[in-house]
Amino acid sequence: MAELVVDAVYLKEIDKARRALIATKNCAPIMLRLAWHDAGTYDAKSKTAGPNGSIRNEEEYSHGAISGLKIAIDLCEDVKAKHPKITYADLYQLAGVIAVEITGGPDISFVPGRKDSNACTNEGRLPDANQGFKHLKDVFYRMGLSDKDIVALSGAHTLGRAHLERSGFDGPWTRDPLKFDNSYFVELLKGEESEGLLKLSTDETLLDVPEFRRYGELYAKDEDVLFRDYAESHKKLSELGFSPT
Ligand code: HEM
16 A cells, blocks of 8 residues: 555545635636646756645746745645645645636545755746647646646636636637636637637647547546546646655
């Protein structure tokens, strides 16, 4: 059996924090974006950054790509105050997992034990929404993730919306931004017929190359496959650079 890196007291705290986070249902989208932005800085070659809580440092959350996430950091601060044993790194990833679960998405297995880092990650590691498939590959391959992970994880845009004052973009990707389902892919495939919904260049590019498109088409057709693949890819993202055993 795998050796636990945390003790029973820590696990109990995780369970209590899980319940506290469930109470923040309407904040699910921003909590998921927080988890992604803490983890998505990972560099597999140098084994630096990743889900290590460093996004809580002002220098890092002031980066342009992270704009608006101080709201989610502050929400987590309330939970941290009640459960101080839990690392920020674990808390942010737990928040991401709960955000998917409480909005109707798949259960994602959560293993605690991440360590916090005080080092601020250099700017420029997260993807730029104005770019295409090559850029997505550069960024996600750098994390050690695959084409399938890129498409499945992009499906997180089934939740939430863009805010002009944060990213310069505006509006939701789907008609029910508080429901985790496969509608992001359904709308993406409708192309221009999908009126009034947001499509970033990095969303549209998922249809540009066959190695992405085949997953997009599959997920639009079969929500069960999306949920299975999304749960696997999200777990990988949340554990970049972290070996629970
Ligand atoms: C929101 C870009 C991938 C989860 C956003 C916004 C942008 C963006 C520009 C709008 C932010 C705002 O104005 O509030 C991108 C790009 C990606 C990407 C370029 C590259 C593929 C992901 C991934 C996840 C994710 C992998 C999670 C696994 C979210 C969520 C929101 C969001 C949940 C909505 C936040 C809210 O409603 O406040 N993303 N994203 N994104 N992103 Fe992404």
